[in-house]
Amino acid sequence: MAEGWKQVLEDMRAALLGKTQETKPPAEISPEDAGETSEGEASPSGAATVPETEVVSPETIEAQPGFAADALAETGTDQTAVTSPLDHDLANTNSILEAQPAAPGEAVVTGHKTTPTLAPERTQQRRWRSIFGPIILFIAGAWFVYSSGLWARWTAPKAPAPDVVATFDGGQITLAGLEAHLAQLEGSEVGDHSPLPEEILLVLEDMVMDELVSRWAAGRQPESEETFSHTMQHINEELNLQALEGQLHEGDIPVLESEIQAYYNENRALFGDQPLTAVREQIRQTLVAEKEQDYVTNYIEQLKDNASVTRFFELLDVPSPTEDDLRRYYEENRDQFALPRQVTVDELQFRIGEDETAARQAADDALLQLRSGANFADIPSDIPAAVVTSGATLFAGTRGDEWDTAVFALTEGELSDVFRAGDAFYIVRLQEKQNARTQTFAEVRGLVETAVAPKVMDDWLAANANKTLFTIKSNRYIVGEFYQEYQELPFTVQAQFAGPEGMKDLAERLIERLLLVADANERLLDVENQELADEARLQILKQMLHQEEVDDKIEITDEEIQQYYQENQELMAFPPQARIRYIRIGLGNSEDEAASARQRADEAYEKLAPGLFQDGEDFSAVAQEYSEDPETAANGGEMPGWIGESGDILAEFEMHPFHEAVAGLQVDEISPPFEFGGSLYIVQVIERTEPETVDMEEARPFIEEILTQQKHEDLEIALQDQLLEQANFEIYWPVLETYLQQLPTPEPFFLPFATPSS
Numbered sequence: 001m002a003e004g005w006k007q008v009l010e011d012m013r014a015a016l017l018g019k020t021q022e023t024k025p026p027a028e029i030s031p032e033d034a035g036e037t038s039e040g041e042a043s044p045s046g047a048a049t050v051p052e053t054e055v056v057s058p059e060t061i062e063a064q065p066g067f068a069a070d071a072l073a074e075t076g077t078d079q080t081a082v083t084s085p086l087d088h089d090l091a092n093t094n095s096i097l098e099a100q101p102a103a104p105g106e107a108v109v110t111g112h113k114t115t116p117t118l119a120p121e122r123t124q125q126r127r128w129r130s131i132f133g134p135i136i137l138f139i140a141g142a143w144f145v146y147s148s149g150l151w152a153r154w155t156a157p158k159a160p161a162p163d164v165v166a167t168f169d170g171g172q173i174t175l176a177g178l179e180a181h182l183a184q185l186e187g188s189e190v191g192d193h194s195p196l197p198e199e200i201l202l203v204l205e206d207m208v209m210d211e212l213v214s215r216w217a218a219g220r221q222p223e224s225e226e227t228f229s230h231t232m233q234h235i236n237e238e239l240n241l242q243a244l245e246g247q248l249h250e251g252d253i254p255v256l257e258s259e260i261q262a263y264y265n266e267n268r269a270l271f272g273d274q275p276l277t278a279v280r281e282q283i284r285q286t287l288v289a290e291k292e293q294d295y296v297t298n299y300i301e302q303l304k305d306n307a308s309v310t311r312f313f314e315l316l317d318v319p320s321p322t323e324d325d326l327r328r329y330y331e332e333n334r335d336q337f338a339l340p341r342q343v344t345v346d347e348l349q350f351r352i353g354e355d356e357t358a359a360r361q362a363a364d365d366a367l368l369q370l371r372s373g374a375n376f377a378d379i380p381s382d383i384p385a386a387v388v389t390s391g392a393t394l395f396a397g398t399r400g401d402e403w404d405t406a407v408f409a410l411t412e413g414e415l416s417d418v419f420r421a422g423d424a425f426y427i428v429r430l431q432e433k434q435n436a437r438t439q440t441f442a443e444v445r446g447l448v449e450t451a452v453a454p455k456v457m458d459d460w461l462a463a464n465a466n467k468t469l470f471t472i473k474s475n476r477y478i479v480g481e482f483y484q485e486y487q488e489l490p491f492t493v494q495a496q497f498a499g500p501e502g503m504k505d506l507a508e509r510l511i512e513r514l515l516l517v518a519d520a521n522e523r524l525l526d527v528e529n530q531e532l533a534d535e536a537r538l539q540i541l542k543q544m545l546h547q548e549e550v551d552d553k554i555e556i557t558d559e560e561i562q563q564y565y566q567e568n569q570e571l572m573a574f575p576p577q578a579r580i581r582y583i584r585i586g587l588g589n590s591e592d593e594a595a596s597a598r599q600r601a602d603e604a605y606e607k608l609a610p611g612l613f614q615d616g617e618d619f620s621a622v623a624q625e626y627s628e629d630p631e632t633a634a635n636g637g638e639m640p641g642w643i644g645e646s647g648d649i650l651a652e653f654e655m656h657p658f659h660e661a662v663a664g665l666q667v668d669e670i671s672p673p674f675e676f677g678g679s680l681y682i683v684q685v686i687e688r689t690e691p692e693t694v695d696m697e698e699a700r701p702f703i704e705e706i707l708t709q710q711k712h713e714d715l716e717i718a719l720q721d722q723l724l725e726q727a728n729f730e731i732y733w734p735v736l737e738t739y740l741q742q743l744p745t746p747e748p749f750f751l752p753f754a755t756p757s758s
Helices: 002-017 031-035 058-063 065-074 085-099 120-147 150-155 175-184 197-220 226-252 257-266 276-306 323-332 356-371 376-382 401-407 441-463 479-487 491-496 499-522 530-549 558-567 591-608 619-626 649-663 696-726 733-741
Strands: 107-109 114-116 164-168 171-174 309-311 342-351 386-395 419-421 424-434 468-472 475-478 578-586 674-676 679-688
Touching: 164 175, 164 197, 164 733, 171 175, 171 197, 175 197, 175 733, 197 696, 197 733, 257 276, 276 499, 309 499, 323 441, 342 356, 342 376, 356 376, 356 386, 356 424, 376 386, 401 419, 401 424, 441 479, 468 479, 468 499, 475 479, 479 499, 558 696, 578 591, 578 619, 578 649, 591 619, 591 679, 649 674, 649 679
Parallel strands: none
Antiparallel strands: 107 114, 164 171, 309 468, 342 386, 342 424, 419 424, 468 475, 578 679, 674 679
16 A cells, blocks of 8 residues: 555656656565465365455545555554554455556455555546645635625725725815816816716826825915916906806897897798797897897997096007118028029929839820920820929929939020939929029018017017006006017917007907906906816916926937937928919808808809810919909919928918818819818919928927927826825725716726626
């Protein structure tokens, strides 16, 4: 039996080490041993008498006393003190087992019972099950406890009160406070539906950050800073004006019942079968909108009449730059007015694309027609691959060195051969060529005045900064305060109020704004908007905190700029620019006016593009007839300068739809009417440039801005996590889960710390 245990241990060890345990051969049996019998009767033949046998299962073997005795003997337990006849019999049995090993699974005949032997493989499997079975069950149970959320429930901290959803050092957030904050978000992405769990978590973090920022501001005292006070003043004024506008729109603009009835009768086709009662409010809102502009204008005039306003607008009569100022600037900045070599050409371009042979053949065919007397403008009708540009003025470097070499070698009036530059073939006729030169003062006088005027204005207004510009009810408003407001306006708005007359118009609008703000305060709208103002104050304080703790610590290295440039070279290009003609037709202020505008736009487009096999009318003539932009219409609809995508984010946000519509047009192609900015446009592209690759130094400012924004976001998140951790911010998940399940539309709580809803 001891040898059997040794065999089991050896098998286990071999299995763990990945070895195959060899089976030991059976021990040899001497004749004397073979002839021995137990204390029983001998058979007539001299063989041992075998009593009635009993087949015993493996489990019975383990139950035998000798099995336990052998196990104890193997572990070194002293068995000498325990002897009995049974022990003697077991000893004889062991001798027989050792002398006559049976095949695996066969019964072994002993002096007392017949027992089967166990195959080593089955014995090993039973030992593995007895050892690893409980371990596997333990792991499975632990995984169930963790994944079901039971472990989190058992170990989660307990809320100090049933309605406390989160705590932090020196404060707590209750469910009532959470709901009040969510109510303030009404109209936002969070406030227009039942909040999701992840949204609630963000709101809780934001509420704690509000408190932490308020504590930071208490020691920082930002109200003492002029910039902060000025910003908050504008925010409060804007909130009050919005509230005043809503109040006027909702209640102060009267609409008579007879007006509603008349509008309904005049527009029965618009309302179909709907009765007046169903559309009454819709009609009232429409009539209010129509009356609003006149009402507000009259309302402001009444405020002016009731207020004591004095104006000293002559202080805004900024003198024009003197001749000496202009010439001094020109001489100091002559390099800015240098012009490189330039040519004026007619050009045919043939994109190579995937078939260079076909592009070359098209170019050769076009050259043959030109030499036979054809005009450049006629070529695309026979050779669709040709893109024609007529009368284009191009500076050296615009098309690249290959193009410059071929074109600047021509004489005026000369037609070039087909030549390749970049990814296209070209044919060019040179109309005019100019060498590099510096523009004269007379040529650039307008540009010089534009450059010098801001400096003259700065000096003039700075000299009069403390003088009174206007008073309202004896409240004094000085030139310096007005100029600060002017400088804070976007450049596009500043351009609208440029010059003395424009600045006087702006000053008058500032008076109107101040009167409206005063009226809003008298209506106690500032009190009603206090919560919104407090929220705005917190957002400004957060920006100040981020400026000091995040933005001031951001550093962009040359290595980072170079790496970004190398990894994003396909983005490092100036977008193509285009010169265009356009027709603009305003949509008006009503549906009838809009319908009329669309009809006129369709008429204009039909004249320009009548259909297949028909020639359209000249764009310039149609623009003069239909376009509502007098300046460009007089010039055939041509817009001065070039247009295209720019790096000005604010300007591009406004103009991107227009640029996108133009970008899809080929040279000389005319767009169908499209809507933009309250008008309908029809556009023709006259000329287009190719995208221009930007070198790293030119791209540096843009890359720095991108990397700064990326680092700002990362550092801002890290700062918030750090502040929340330092404040011992703790969320009580069971309270939060219970709250979510009580919402009108319960949300599933699929988080690792809670049980998913069924």
